[in-house]
Amino acid sequence: MILLSRQAARRLLLPIALYCAAQAGSCAAPQRVLLLMSGGASAPWSLRLGETLRGEVLRTHAHAELHLEVLQQPASAGAMPPRWLTDKYAGQAYAAVVPLTADQLPVALALRDRLWPAATVVAPDLDRAMLAGLASAPRVTGLLKHDPVARNLELMFALAPATRHIAIVSAGLDRDPIRRNWRAALEPWLRRATLIDLGGLAPEELARRLRDLPPATALYFAAPNTGHSSAVMTPYDALRGLAPQTRMPIFIDAATLLGTGAVGGWVHSPAAFARDIASQLNRLLAGVSPGRIGFEPHSAPRLQFDWRALQRAGLAGAPLPPGSELLFRPPGLWEAYRGTVLATALVLAIQSALIGALLLERRRRKSAEQRARQHLGELARLDRMGAVGALSAALAHEINQPLGAILSNAETAEVLLELPAPPYHELREIVAAIRDDNARAAAVLVRLRAWIADAAGQQQRLALNPLLRDVARILRVEVRMRGTELRLQLGDTVPDVVADGVQIQQVAVNLVLNALDALQQVAPAQRRVTIRSTRNAAGGADVCVIDSGPGLSGVAAERLFEPFFSTKPDGLGVGLSISRSILERHGGTLQAEQPAGAGALFRFSLPCAMEQSP
Numbered sequence: 001m002i003l004l005s006r007q008a009a010r011r012l013l014l015p016i017a018l019y020c021a022a023q024a025g026s027c028a029a030p031q032r033v034l035l036l037m038s039g040g041a042s043a044p045w046s047l048r049l050g051e052t053l054r055g056e057v058l059r060t061h062a063h064a065e066l067h068l069e070v071l072q073q074p075a076s077a078g079a080m081p082p083r084w085l086t087d088k089y090a091g092q093a094y095a096a097v098v099p100l101t102a103d104q105l106p107v108a109l110a111l112r113d114r115l116w117p118a119a120t121v122v123a124p125d126l127d128r129a130m131l132a133g134l135a136s137a138p139r140v141t142g143l144l145k146h147d148p149v150a151r152n153l154e155l156m157f158a159l160a161p162a163t164r165h166i167a168i169v170s171a172g173l174d175r176d177p178i179r180r181n182w183r184a185a186l187e188p189w190l191r192r193a194t195l196i197d198l199g200g201l202a203p204e205e206l207a208r209r210l211r212d213l214p215p216a217t218a219l220y221f222a223a224p225n226t227g228h229s230s231a232v233m234t235p236y237d238a239l240r241g242l243a244p245q246t247r248m249p250i251f252i253d254a255a256t257l258l259g260t261g262a263v264g265g266w267v268h269s270p271a272a273f274a275r276d277i278a279s280q281l282n283r284l285l286a287g288v289s290p291g292r293i294g295f296e297p298h299s300a301p302r303l304q305f306d307w308r309a310l311q312r313a314g315l316a317g318a319p320l321p322p323g324s325e326l327l328f329r330p331p332g333l334w335e336a337y338r339g340t341v342l343a344t345a346l347v348l349a350i351q352s353a354l355i356g357a358l359l360l361e362r363r364r365r366k367s368a369e370q371r372a373r374q375h376l377g378e379l380a381r382l383d384r385m386g387a388v389g390a391l392s393a394a395l396a397h398e399i400n401q402p403l404g405a406i407l408s409n410a411e412t413a414e415v416l417l418e419l420p421a422p423p424y425h426e427l428r429e430i431v432a433a434i435r436d437d438n439a440r441a442a443a444v445l446v447r448l449r450a451w452i453a454d455a456a457g458q459q460q461r462l463a464l465n466p467l468l469r470d471v472a473r474i475l476r477v478e479v480r481m482r483g484t485e486l487r488l489q490l491g492d493t494v495p496d497v498v499a500d501g502v503q504i505q506q507v508a509v510n511l512v513l514n515a516l517d518a519l520q521q522v523a524p525a526q527r528r529v530t531i532r533s534t535r536n537a538a539g540g541a542d543v544c545v546i547d548s549g550p551g552l553s554g555v556a557a558e559r560l561f562e563p564f565f566s567t568k569p570d571g572l573g574v575g576l577s578i579s580r581s582i583l584e585r586h587g588g589t590l591q592a593e594q595p596a597g598a599g600a601l602f603r604f605s606l607p608c609a610m611e612q613s614p
Contacts, residue, residue, distance in 0.1 A: 031285050032065045032094045033057070034111075036104040038072070038177075043234040044256040049100070049270035056278030061285045067094075071104055081111045089115055096284055098122045098277060102130060103177045109137065120290045124277045124298075127180060131295055141280050141293045148253040148266040148301050149220075150185040155265055155303075156218045156251055157189065159318045165217035167196040167248070169206065171224045179222055179253075199223075203238060210245040219250045221262060236260060249313035255304065258327060263313055264305035272299040376581050383578050384506055399444055402437035409434045459586070461609045462501050464533050464541050465490040471508045472531065475516075482516050484527040491534045494541050495608035499586045504606075507579040507590070511545035511602045514575065517568055518549035518600065540588075540607045548599045557592040579604070 035053075037046065054066050069085070085107075094116050099108040102125040112119050123134065123142035134140050157163055166189060173182040176199075186195060196217065198209055213219070221242075223235050236256060243250060243261025250262040255269040276298050283293055303321060307329035310316050320326070334341060413430045416422050472488055479486045497504075512529055519527040528548045536542040552560070559565055561580045566573035580590040588606040595601045 030063045030065045031061060032067060032092070033096045033098060033281060033285075034089070034094045035066060035068045036097065036099040036101075036108055037068060037070045038101045038104055044236050045254060045270045046100075048256065049274045052271045052274035053278050053281075056275055057281055057285075060278075060282045064285060071107060081107050081114065085111065086114060094119050096120045096122055096281055098124065098281070101125055101177060102127075105130070109140075112139075120284050122277060122280050122284070124273070124280075125178075126295070129180075134295075139290045141284070141290050142295045143276050143280070143298045144295055145298045146268075146301055147179065147181055147185070148268065149179050149181060149222075151301075152220060152251050152253055152265040153185055153189050155321070156220070156249075157192070158321070159263075159315050160216075160218055160249055162216050163218045164193050165196055165214055166190075166193050167198055167210075167213060167217050167219045168222070169201075169219065169242075170199045170222040172199045173197060176222070176224075178224075203233065203241065207242055207245045210242055210248075213246055213248055217248045219246065219248050221250050221252050221257070243309075247313060249315055250309070253301070255302070258304060258306055261309055261312075262306060263309040263315060264327075265303070266301040267304050268298075268301050272302075275299070373585070376578065376585075379574060379578050380503060380506060380582060383510070383575055399441050402441040402444075405437040406434050406441075409437070459498050459500050461496050461498050462504075463496050464494050464504070464543060464606075467501055467505055468508060468531050468533060468543065471505055471512065474509065475512055478513075479516065479529070482519070482527070483524040484516055484519055484529055486512070487528065487530040489530060489532040491532075493535045494533045495535055495539065497541055497586075497606040498609045499606060503582045504586075507582055507604060508543065508545070510575045510579050511604075514602075515545055515547035515549065515600070518547055521550055522548065536605055538605075538607075540605055542603055542605050544601055544603045546595065546599060546601045551598060551600045552592060552594050557594070560592050561590070 035050070050068065057064055057066060071085075089111070092115075097108045097112050097116070097119055099105045099121070102123075105121075105123050105125075108121050108123070112121050118139075120139045120141060121137075123130070123140060124145075126134070126142045126144050127147065128144070131142065131144055134142065153166070156166070166186065168182070168186075170176050170179065170182065173186075176182060196213070198206055201209065210219070221235075221239055223238055235254070239250070239252070239257055239262060240260040251265040252258070252262040253265060253267055255267040258264060258267065276296075280293055280296070284290065302325065303323055304325045304327060305320060307326050310318070330336075409430045413427055413434075416427055416430070468488065468490060472486055475486065508531070512531070515529045519529070526548055530544075530546045532544045532546065534542045534544075553567060555567060560567075561576050562573070563577040564573040576590070576592075583590045583604050583606070586606055588604060590602065590604040593601040593603060
């Protein structure tokens, strides 16, 4: 036998006692709530209300039980509950009774007083008249509902001010258990519109009446469950079937009817209705006395509209009141394709930045090309001035010849004038010769000035053969002074080109002067320079300057065109480089070749000019 000390026994028994007390608490009778409903338990409103109410209560009181009793017949004030009902719930205990509709409040009070005097009646569907009647009732709490009828009638005329008829579909203007103030709410508006009461009609008759509604009619749909053949039609099903029968705007006050074809209005939500009831039940089940809870207002209705129904009723352009919620509107481009829009915007931004960078680079390149052309033009002008210096002796000879002839003719004329009978006929010939010599000298100077002048950029259609003859004429004296023979072999089929004649002439002069320099190393009898023009295989023009000198002297052909490279001791090495740049600007080429035998060949090519349309 194991013996425990008194202290050890106390330590062992204390947790066991606490566990048993906790188990006893959890096994206590659950708190029960009885919900009374007047029918339509399967309607969307009732289903959503019951689901939300159960969830809200059980979230706070997990062991609570909610029982539902559907009573088909409403009870009058002071009436006794039916016997079957008292027999059904006799012997059971309920903490609260909730008549979900106002017509079940008398039954709830009577049942509570007879079976559960300690229970509380929570009345969630009270208006001010009913609230005044409950002032002396014990253990009663409740919720004062908002009546949306007056607000929806005001909204009806705000959205459709041309309304001349108000059609009402209800349980009856004088017997509606939910909206008990139809007459009072309609009274101010019946001065502007006539009333069309469509309450209590069978669905088929109601559909026919809706099709025949006069223009400028607005419909307020507040029908309860209606009998249709052997089935009960809920308001949701009824409105969904009736809405297509008319294009008049249909206003509602229940959120569960949105999406059936009604435009909307001030609507009550079953979820908000249930949360208000659950708030009072949770406090009662937590032990708060009914007196401290009292009567409270329901949550305010919400202003909700169906975008599709507004379009269909022609109210799409009507200004909605502030705070309105627009439902079922197709999502816009931003809502539907936000990711795609962002990606597209990003791509466009990157593309725009890239295009901007390319445009900036293109502008910089154009500017650099313009500066390069300016520099090239300046170098070309300097090169021509250098060529003029090289040709100075020849030019002096060109000018001295006519000047000497002029002097000789002038002296002859003086001698003839001393004669007793001057021969005027000969004197006229002498004066004409003086005029011709003067014109020849002036032509030399004009040609020299035009050649030196900076005329770059003046491209025009020109024939190469006359240009090459001018080159030969300019260099004629220089060639003769250097003891060289200059030959022209100009083809008859050389096409015209589009070019700046001065610059092309400069290229030809440079090539011939280079050839003359190269021929200083050979015997005078072997000095020959040939200028040849032909049509090339591509249809363009080829001009070759061929000399009988020592050739390229082992220098790579391409290196001859590098800036500041020269095979001459006193050369700057810019002539060939400038010549190639000039030709490339004209779309042409310049190449050096080593022909078979002796000498060198420089060939430049230019594209032919496009034929002009007649």
